[in-house]
Amino acid sequence: MTICPKCEAEVGDPFKTWAISRRSSKPGGTPTVFGMYACPECGKRFRARVRSGRKEEVSIKGVTRKIKGIEVELMSTLKNLREKLKTLETERANLLLEIGELKKMAEAKATALESEIGMLREEVESLKQLLGVNELET
Ligand SMILES: [Zn+2]
Numbered sequence: 001m002t003i004c005p006k007c008e009a010e011v012g013d014p015f016k017t018w019a020i021s022r023r024s025s026k027p028g029g030t031p032t033v034f035g036m037y038a039c040p041e042c043g044k045r046f047r048a049r050v051r052s053g054r055k056e057e058v059s060i061k062g063v064t065r066k067i068k069g070i071e072v073e074l075m076s077t078l079k080n081l082r083e084k085l086k087t088l089e090t091e092r093a094n095l096l097l098e099i100g101e102l103k104k105m106a107e108a109k110a111t112a113l114e115s116e117i118g119m120l121r122e123e124v125e126s127l128k129q130l131l132g133v134n135e136l137e138t
Pocket residue numbers: 004005006007008009039040041042043044
């Protein structure tokens with residue numbers, strides 16, 4: 001962690017980095033990386049050495065890995081959503097089918113009741129005729 005020289009707050013990654021290779025002191029050595037930092041607390045901008053010559057590479061790898069992770073997460077979220085939508089659509093279709101069948105059943109029952117009522121009416125009529133009850137009384 002890099003510390004702000006003014007307020008000692010922890011500062012994240014530098015917004016700008018540059019490498020200085022020390023060819024004179026270490027041939028083939030890893031270049032020293034400096035970074036320009038901006039403190040999130042007090043806004044101070046300062047230069048500081050990035051921990052090691054490899055730090056930037058490592059952090060880029062880390063970021064790439066993180067992005068990959070986010071991508072994988074997003075893909076699985078999308079996949080899950082798609083599967084959920086599919087399940088919901090199937091459920092909806094099944095419910096509509098069930099509603100259709102229930103409607104048919106209700107209609108069949110209504111028809112059966114209607115014909116039963118018709119038969120009962122006929123029975124009432126024939127009983128009335130049998131007992132000689134005047135139609136006008138009812
Ligand atoms: Zn600060």
